[in-house]
């Protein structure tokens with residue numbers, strides 16, 4: 008349930024300063040090159056979802072993702088939610104849930120993608136709890152790393 012009057016819309020190039028600032032608050036360091044690349048992809052080679060959450064005309068969160076098609080042995084098109092962030096001041100207000108809900112609606116309505124996956128570090132308890140609370144469950148895939 009969304010408790011705050013949040014609106015979810017597509018990310019635009021004007022959101023760059025706000026997104027980079029939220030990311031910096033979350034991580035404690037700035038990643039301008041990473042965000043320049045992600046904004047370029049969103050603008051010129053749009054994946055199906057790069058969204059921001061706005062409260063009182065202020066950007067307070069974001070979610071970005073892409074889709075794979077017959078990759079990793081997965082049949083058909085699969086959505087991947089690869090980065091989500093909500094400004095710490097605005098957490099636990101349903102904004103993260105609203106971002107993921109819209110992300111999944113777009114997957115379904117624009118691309119007929121029913122399966123959306125993400126990867127989570129199990130040590131990040133808050134993130135695991137968030138995804139569990141909104142209905143995500145552990146899947147069958149295992150990530151492997153080279154020696």
Ligand SMILES: CC(C)(COP(=O)(O)OP(=O)(O)OC[C@H]1O[C@@H](n2cnc3c(N)ncnc32)[C@H](O)[C@@H]1OP(=O)(O)O)[C@@H](O)C(=O)NCCC(=O)NCCS
Nearest residue numbers: 090091092093098099100101102103104133134136137140
């Ligand atoms: C994870 C994150 C996006 C959650 O955003 P949020 O707006 O606070 O989430 P919501 O308010 O929509 O919460 C949805 C549900 O998850 C639960 N939840 C959210 N954060 C939680 C936490 N840290 N611990 C336990 N439960 C949590 C809420 O209680 C809520 O459950 P409910 O609806 O049953 O009450 C936010 O904490 C964040 O930006 N974290 C840092 C970045 C990050 O870890 N990103 C993921 C990897 S890219």
